[in-house]
Amino acid sequence: MQTVLTDSAGLGAAMRGAAAQAVLPLQPADxxxxxxxxxxxxxxxxxxxxxxxYFARLLECMAGQFRVLKQALGEELxxxxxxxxxxxxxxxxxTLGELGARFAQFLAETxxxxxxxxxxREAWPDFMIDLARLERAAFVVFDAPGSEQQPAVDWSAxxxxxxxxxxxxxxxxxxxxxxxxxxxxxxxxxxxxxxAQLNFLAITRVNFQLVMFELQPLQFQxxxxxxxxxxxxxxxxxxxxxxxxxxxxAEVLWRIWRxxxxxxxFFVAS
Amino acid sequence: MDATYYQQQVQKLPKLGLGLGLRHAHFxxxxxxxxxxxxxxxxxxxxxxxxxxxxxxxDQLAERYPLVMHGVSLSVGSTDALNFDYLSRLKQxxxxxxxxxxxxxxxxxxxxxxxxxxxxPVPLTEETLAHIVGRVRVIQEFLERPLILENPSTYxxxxxxxxxxxxxxxxxxxxxxxxxxxxxxNVYVTxxxxxxxxxxxxxxxxxDRIVQMHLAGHQHCGTHIIDTHDREVLSPVxxxxxxxxxxxxxxxxxxxxxxxxxxxxxxxxxxxxARQFMNELPPAxxxxxxxxxxxxxxxxxxxxxxxxxxxEEPIIASSRG
Numbered sequence: 001m002q003t004v005l006t007d008s009a010g011l012g013a014a015m016r017g018a019a020a021q022a023v024l025p026l027q028p029a030d031x032x033x034x035x036x037x038x039x040x041x042x043x044x045x046x047x048x049x050x051x052x053x054y055f056a057r058l059l060e061c062m063a064g065q066f067r068v069l070k071q072a073l074g075e076e077l078x079x080x081x082x083x084x085x086x087x088x089x090x091x092x093x094x095t096l097g098e099l100g101a102r103f104a105q106f107l108a109e110t111x112x113x114x115x116x117x118x119x120x121r122e123a124w125p126d127f128m129i130d131l132a133r134l135e136r137a138a139f140v141v142f143d144a145p146g147s148e149q150q151p152a153v154d155w156s157a158x159x160x161x162x163x164x165x166x167x168x169x170x171x172x173x174x175x176x177x178x179x180x181x182x183x184x185x186x187x188x189x190x191x192x193x194x195x196a197q198l199n200f201l202a203i204t205r206v207n208f209q210l211v212m213f214e215l216q217p218l219q220f221q222x223x224x225x226x227x228x229x230x231x232x233x234x235x236x237x238x239x240x241x242x243x244x245x246x247x248x249x250a251e252v253l254w255r256i257w258r259x260x261x262x263x264x265x266f267f268v269a270s
Numbered sequence: 271m272d273a274t275y276y277q278q279q280v281q282k283l284p285k286l287g288l289g290l291g292l293r294h295a296h297f298x299x300x301x302x303x304x305x306x307x308x309x310x311x312x313x314x315x316x317x318x319x320x321x322x323x324x325x326x327x328x329d330q331l332a333e334r335y336p337l338v339m340h341g342v343s344l345s346v347g348s349t350d351a352l353n354f355d356y357l358s359r360l361k362q363x364x365x366x367x368x369x370x371x372x373x374x375x376x377x378x379x380x381x382x383x384x385x386x387x388x389x390x391p392v393p394l395t396e397e398t399l400a401h402i403v404g405r406v407r408v409i410q411e412f413l414e415r416p417l418i419l420e421n422p423s424t425y426x427x428x429x430x431x432x433x434x435x436x437x438x439x440x441x442x443x444x445x446x447x448x449x450x451x452x453x454x455x456n457v458y459v460t461x462x463x464x465x466x467x468x469x470x471x472x473x474x475x476x477x478d479r480i481v482q483m484h485l486a487g488h489q490h491c492g493t494h495i496i497d498t499h500d501r502e503v504l505s506p507v508x509x510x511x512x513x514x515x516x517x518x519x520x521x522x523x524x525x526x527x528x529x530x531x532x533x534x535x536x537x538x539x540x541x542x543x544a545r546q547f548m549n550e551l552p553p554a555x556x557x558x559x560x561x562x563x564x565x566x567x568x569x570x571x572x573x574x575x576x577x578x579x580x581x582e583e584p585i586i587a588s589s590r591g
Contacts, residue, residue: 001390002381036429039465040493046426046463049494052564054386057572061387091385094343094356095315096572145321208323 001047005054006090058086058099065100065139068185069131072193081107097143104132127193130174134182134201137170141203142210144168146265153269155262160232160254163267166204171215171223174199179212204265211264218243219257223266276416276447283371283416283449283481286336286522288541293527297327299534304334307538311524314341314372318359332367338482338522339369340451342570343385346405346419347378347392357412364413370522371481373418373451376402376439387572389422394431394438399445406446418481420451423459423488423497423569435460436474443479450475452518453484454510455503455526459495468510477517485511485544486526491564499571500529502540508547515548529571 003019026034035043062082063070070078085106091099111125146168177199184191200220202213215223218239225235232254240250261267287308292300299305310331317328331337343356364372377389392398409417421439433441439450452475461468487501503511503525511523525541532540 002384002386005386005388005390006384034429036427036431038463038494043426043429046494049425049496049564049569050388050390053568054388056568057570058387060568061572091380091387092383093385094353095319096387097319143320143322143324148326205322208326 001050005047005051007051007087055083055086058091059083061096061099062086062103066103066132066135068135068182069128071185071190072131072181073128081110084110097139100132100136100139104129104136107132123196124193126196127176127178130176130178130199131181133172134174134178137172137203138182138210138212141168141170141205144205146205146208147268148205148208150268155269158269160258162269163226163232163258164270165223165226166265166268168205169223169227169266170203171220171227172201172203173220174201179214183212202266206263206265213261213264213266222254222257271411273445273447276410277443277479278447279416280418280447280449280479280481284336284522285520286338286370286482288544289336289338289522289524290537290541291340291524291526291528292328292331292337293531294324295531296534296537297323301327301330303534305534305538307335307541309336309338309370309522309524311338311340312367314339314360314363314374315343318356318363328367336370337367338524339364339367339372340420341372341374342387342389343379344374344409345377345379345385346374346402346409346417347376347390347398348381349378349401350381350383352405352408354412357409361413364415371418371449372413372415373420373449373482375420375422376435376442377422389570391422391424391426391428393428394433394435396432399433399438399441403442403445406442406448410446410448416447416449418449418451420453420484421456421460423453423456423463425463425494425496425569427464434466434471434474436471440474440476440479443476448479449481450479451482451484452480452514452521453486454514455484455486455488455507456497457510458507459488459497462495468506469513472510472514472517475517477519480514480518480521482521483511483514483518483523484526485523485541489564490561492561494564496564497569498529499526503543508543509551511544512547512549512551520548529568 007019031044031047032042035047037043038046059079059082063078073081085103089102089106107125107129113121113125147166175196175198177194177197179199179201181191181194198217200215200217202215202223204211204213222235222239225238226232236250236254239253240247243250289309289311290307292310292312312328317325339360341360360372363369375389376392378392379388379390380386392402406417419439419442421435442448443450457468457471460466461471485503485507486497486499487503489496489498523544525537527537531537
């Protein structure tokens with residue numbers, strides 16, 4: 001029953017399909033022996049209620065989790081991708097929170113120009129994949145464990161050595177400026193797809209509100225160092241070397257960033 | 271612990287009054303107004319992994335209202351092994367928010383490692399009953415409390431079923447001591463879809479095992495009824511509610527509204543209509559149902575289960591580094 005319900009083909013095609021046949025080799029006519037008819041519907045018609053419901057219910061969830069992507073792709077194309085995604089990557093956990101976890105990966109795996117050389121590929125799939133990654137990351141950070149319930153910290157008294165990147169701080173690198181597009185859609189706008197431009201983003205949370213923070217490439221590299229477990233001191237040293245600016249200017253730059261990032265939930269004190 | 275122990279626990283569960291489902295769309299209203307609702311029911315899966323605002327809001331509500339946890343992923347009828355990680359999370363949250371009880375459905379949601387996130391019907395046979403009895407016993411031992419199981423809405427029945435659904439539930443309760451959540455709208459939907467008498471269904475249930483009732487709206491599609499949870503309670507369901515209220519002596523009752531969710535005051539007002547129907551039948555009982563096409567509606571909608579991270583308020587700030 002499950003194999004038939006979760007197949008995006010019609011009921012008969014799903015029953016004849018390899019997946020259903022591997023579980024239970026039945027023909028569509030056999031349904032009437034397994035499922036009792038009602039006074040108004042055959043067994044097959046009754047089973048079809050569940051099949052229609054399976055996709056309709058989960059597509060609604062996908063649309064809720066990828067609202068901006070749905071606008072970018074258009075309703076019909078979004079549903080086509082989401083339906084195929086659910087067929088390839090059906091839910092395997094108790095929570096719908098994981099439903100969209102592999103959607104960006106699926107879009108990358110099934111892009112129409114997958115076999116073309118990179119320089120010949122179309123731009124729009126890259127944009128859509130970036131957008132899916134952004135929406136998924138925002139969804140995760142929104143409900144991830146955060147530091148809101150921890151005792152208030154007097155940041156002026158916290159030494160650099162005690163600073164750690166907050167566990168919920170997500171660092172993302174995009175090929176397109178998807179954050180601007182994302183924000184515009186949530187303002188109720190219908191923005192055009194922007195041209196390619198590297199976009200670096202940190203997503204954090206303060207008082208249970210998401211903060212989308214656009215970064216310069218150097219800031220992104222700096223924060224990545226912290227994410228990889230390096231100390232602030234080590235990351236500042238990297239900064240000094242990379243820019244050939246020397247230790248003191250790097251320290252000054254870090255002080256400016258520290259003041260800006262601390263109230264934005266980038267760090268926890270260890 | 272044996273069935274008698276859990277049955278005694280069920281008898282001690284409180285009559286909480288009239289409650290509402292906790293929905294993300296109402297978080298702000300509740301935190302600002304603290305409305306006079308007797309109790310709230312949460313969807314367990316919505317909160318067991320939450321480390322963000324949903325859990326923060328829930329903790330505040332737990333200080334002011336009785337709470338009940340209602341799950342949709344237990345899959346008690348499945349042949350897959352029980353998920354003890356999931357059960358641990360349920361147990362942990364139930365303790366943290368002092369959940370009055372923990373409920374789920376007589377159904378399976380998936381097999382072979384998949385989750386359809388639907389409440390699928392089980393064949394009502396001796397074999398299935400024995401299987402589910404065994405699982406309920408394990409679950410109750412693990413959770414250290416009786417499990418409360420709800421009758422689902424069903425759109426089909428299996429040709430080889432040999433036991434009626436109310437008898438199946440009654441025997442399950444007898445053999446395990448578990449409690450029952452009687453969804454009177456589901457009774458109406460299931461009975462229409464399976465050509466059964468809904469009043470006879472309710473009368474066949476053991477009233478002393480019923481801990482809670484659910485009310486909800488549905489859509490009549492002519493050949494079948496879909497349990498849409500997207501509108502007010504229809505008069506035939508109020509009639510069933512009246513019968514069940516009389517039979518149970520007035521157990522905790524909750525209105526589900528999961529799609530096209532109205533503003534909180536409207537939702538609450540619909541719940542309070544229950545007071546009119548506790549002791550007498552509604553006058554429009556025999557009104558002809560409005561028949562609509564199935565297009566665009568689903569049973570037991572899911573989309574309300576995941577938080578809309580930006581639908582309620584401007585919680586996104588965008589800054590430049």
